[in-house]
Amino acid sequence: MSVPLPAAKRLFGRWWRSQSPARQDRFATLGPLLSVLLFLAAIISAFWYLRNEEIEREIESVKRDTELTQQQVGLRLIQNQEALIRMARDMVERDADPEEFVAQAVAFARERPELTHLSWVDARRRVRASHWAMLYHPTPSGAQAEPLLPVESRVNEPETTFRAARDSRSPVYSRSFVDTTGAPVFQLQVPLVQRNAFNGVLIVEYSIDALVRHFVPADVAQRHLMSVLDEQEKVLAATVTTTPGQSSRRALIVSDAPLTPALNGLLLRGQGWRTSIGLVNNTLFWMVVALSVLTVWMLLGTWRHVRRRSQIQGALVQETNFRRAMENSMPTGMRAMDMEGRVTYVNAAFCQMTGFSNAELVGRLPPYPYWPPDRIDENHRLLQQELQGRSPSGGIEVRLMRKDGSVFDARMYISPLIDPKGQQTGWMTSITNITEAKRIRDQLSASHERFTTVLEGLDASVSVLSVQQGELLFVNRSYRLWFGGDAVGHQQLAGGAAGTTPFVADAEDDNDPLSGLPTQELTETGANPREVFVESLQKWFDVRARYLQWTDGRLAQMLIATDITARLRAEEQAAAQAEKAQVTSRLVTMGEMASSVAHELNQPLTAITNYCNGMVSRVKAESIAQDDLIAALQKTARQAERAGQIIHRIRNFVKRSEPQRQPAEARQIVEDAVELAGIELRRRNVAIHTYVAQRLPIIMADPILIEQVLLNLLKNAAEAIDSAQLPTQRRHIELRVVPRHTPEEGGVIEFSVTDMGPGIKDEVIGRLYEAFFSTKAEGLGIGLSLCRSIIESHRGRMRAQNLYNGQQAVGCRFAFTLPVETTVRIDATATPAEGETTPSA
Incomplete structure (x- = not known):
């Protein structure tokens, strides 16, 4: 049956009081000595336990390192x-x-x-x-x-x-x-x-x-010895080489594992040694014993100071009374608290300041009666900060309430209370009434804060310069960070020596009576924003100027400069990345067509070889006439020109160059794109029908980029037809180029690519132009996104739609438009006078 704690304390106190003083002293002497002996026994038990724990950890470490090395070698x-x-x-x-x-x-x-x-x-x-x-x-x-x-x-x-x-x-x-x-x-x-x-x-x-040597991890080799043994346990290799003629001592901790996946009798062995020493030889053990003996000696010496303590306590009481009298004579309120926030002392000045008596305050826990009801949470937070010792050294401002309900502002200074043992027992707070001083200070600083709060918080530089004297009147934080405190930065942003040379007024101008300077000229000067590059900072600024009248009546120029360096660099980087994406797309397209291009080049090269071998054979046999030889050479030359044209066309397509807008013909762009796409189309057994209207106007575009868009659309159409395994009668693509005129775009040339494939799913159409979205298993998802970016950079539009036969999709049509400069309206439904149809398989 367990005894409750209060009852146990009462029983112990009754027993202790029943003992004689001599026996109490004996118990007081034996108690600390018994505690030291128990502490020494606990230390010896702890050393024994830790020694066994270390051995177990070393065994587990050797086993883990052996298994790790086995996995490394086996994986290799x-x-x-x-x-x-x-x-x-x-x-x-x-x-x-x-x-x-x-x-x-x-x-x-x-x-x-x-x-x-x-x-x-x-x-x-x-x-x-x-x-x-x-x-x-x-x-x-x-x-x-x-x-x-x-x-x-x-x-x-x-x-x-x-x-x-x-x-x-x-x-x-x-x-x-x-x-x-x-x-x-x-x-x-x-x-x-x-x-x-x-x-x-x-x-x-x-x-x-x-x-x-190569596959035992370095950290494992530093911790343990790893070796490989044969079936007779002969060491074949190890991380540590023993001295010749000297056998290595047997390790106390050994872990073996087969050398997988060989399973050829080789054994991987990890070895470790105990690093701990015996209990008797442990220096720390003897240090603990020595410290225990020293503790006993110090206890004996402490008893001799008990009498001196009573003398010091009397002196302390006298000093406390002196300090209390001094505190009661000061107008500053004093309040003491323990570590839990309980009020343990208040002086007379504090009671007069708050209107509460000493009996009403001492022993109270928060919330205190002098806390205003609407500021209990705030004062509680400040109290917790005070109890944790995080109050600033300059004091904190609080709002307190008198007993009659009136509120006043006070400043509190906090310092810790230290007892004779050097331990903190609480906090001492001095409180001063600052209501009147705070009211005057707030009135003086209100106008300045309203002026500077917004300007100091801006990311833009704001500076005001006197026009006549060239003196800086105001700068905000951003200006000081960039240009310091002189007027040089203002002059750089203004575009030279602005502000240092006053304006010369004309007698006939309408003058401002306050400044004496022409008002109309000042208004026009500060109207237009401009971009300024400051070489010393390597930054671009968007500068806006305005003239105003300063507080002392002087005419001043105000500049607001916003840093736009990041925006300009982002625009340059975006343009460079778009150019790289265009080149990458062309390279990816040609990489996918590599096998077809090789097959296309193989035909003229094979023909050249056959012509040359035939001519060599007939020349050796002296059975060829001069006309036959010339005809054969001409055929050989034509095949070589054909191969050269193919290589030249591919090289022009993948060559990286800056985008160049130039006058271009739609027919030539289509012919170049079809010639390149024909290789891929022939490989996939897909026919193409091309229709280009006659007398099309000239367009301002980059031919290579438009050719890239056409090639991508043709290749996608051929892949859609081929992946659907359509019959021969449906394996064809139609490419049309016709003029159009719409109210939204005006005069444009429309390029359309129509295939007879399975069409596009409805949920895919909405995401066709998203970056890195692709319906192909190995697609990069940049083709159509890049095509749309190219067309929109030419001020054109691109769209895709399915072709239906009832409810069934029977094809897909991609179309894009390029604007033309023309003053003649072209009817979109008019049939062109002439056309050209070029089928190819």
Whole structure:
């Protein structure tokens, strides 16, 4: 049955009072000594527990580091194995020769320092090709040497592994063995299988020392010893090399793990040692014992000072009475609180100031009776700040309430209360009535605050300069940050020596009687804003000037300068990024058409080769006439010109250049775009029908950019038709260029691309022009967005719509317009006089 705490305290107090003074002194002496002994026993138990805890942590650390190293090495072996399997499959499929294997082996071994050599051995164990890694070449002179490879007449690890790979048709790791240099290694043999027929193996030899050196993490190697052992637990490689002829001591903490995925008998071992010392040899233990003895000695010395304490206490009471009399004679109110905010003392001046008596205030907890009801939350926040010791040294202003309900302003200064033991027991607050002083101060500062508050908060520079004297009358914070406190910055923003040379008034002008300067000229001077570049700051400013009459009657010029550097740089950066996006789009388009372009170039080049071979054969046989030779050469020249035109057209399209608006013909742009798109269309077996109206007006545009838009639309249409696998009768695109006239755009030329594909989904049409939105699996999502930006930069419009047959979409139509400068209205429904139709497959 547990005894309540108050009851236990009463029982202890009754028992203590029942003891004699001698026994009380004995208990008071034995209590601290018993506490020190218990503390010493607790320290010894803690040391023992921490020592065992450290051993457990070290065991877990060694195990964790061993598993981490196992994962690192195993992941490397798996990656290399997968790469070798791909290399073997590629060699079998392409029937690679030794030169190709050596090239692949050089690239494979360049980034894998753990490999010593790669060899290609056929089914009869003949070495087709071999490559030594640079760091593991067996001869200093670099001469070719034979690695340890499978030999049918020998029984060694390479031969055993070769047979296992041949029988299992899967990669096999060998057991560890010693190579020609005496270093421990193991091999991975990947079989070459073609149509279930064994054609040999790819042999890769690993250096065990290199695996340990490169794939044991550096932090793991610093903490623990990592080594690789064979089946007989012989150390093959380790992160720490022992001195020759000296065996390493057995570690107290060991963790083993197999070297996956090889599973060839190799074992990865992590070793650690205990760093803690025994309890008896622990210096800290003896320090605690010594401190405990010292504590006992100090307790004995403390008893001798008890008598002196009573003397000091008497002096303290006398000093307290003196200070209390001095406080009561001052007009400043004094209030003391404990650490919980309870009022423990108030002087007479504080009671007179608030109207409350000492009995009404001492012992009160917040909210205090002198707090105004509407400011309880604010005063409570200030009290918490005071109790936490965060009050400013200059004091804080508060509003207090007298007992009669009147309110007054006061300033409070707070300092901590320290007891004789040097501990803080509360806070002392001095309070001064500042109601009248604050009223006068507020009146004096109100007008200045109204003038400067808004101006100091502006991000723009505001400066006022006297026109006659050239003296700065006012500057705000932004001006001081940029130009300091002189008038040079104002003159730079005004465009020279503005403000230093007064205006000369004309006798016939209408003069302002206040300033004596021409009012009309001043109004016109400050009317137009302008952009000014300040070289010393490397900034652009939008400057607006205004003339005003200063408080003393002088004429002054006010400048408001806004920093627009970021906006101008953003505009320049946006233009540069748009240009890069245009070039990138053209490069992406040509990259997608690369295979088609290669096929297109292959035809004229093949024809040139056939013509040349035929002429060489007939010339050698002396069976060709001069006319036949000339005809063949002419055909060869035409094929070479055709190939050159294709390359020239592609080069002009992808060449980066600044956007250049120039007079251009719509027909020439269409012909160039169709010529480029024809390669892609022929590859996809899509026909194109082109219609260009005659006598179209000249447009001001960049031909390459408009050609880029057309090519993108044609390519998208061909991809839509090809992906839908439409029949031959629907695999065609129609490109039309006709003049239009609308009330919104006026005279324009309309380019339209119509395909017979499946159309565009309704939810996709609204997002076609979003950046990085694409319906293609590998699309970048910048094509249509960039096309729309190009057309809008030419003051044109772009739109897309589906073509329907009833409720079914039977095609899609993309169209864009370019404005033309013409004074003749063109009827959009009029049929052109002539047209041109150019079908191509």
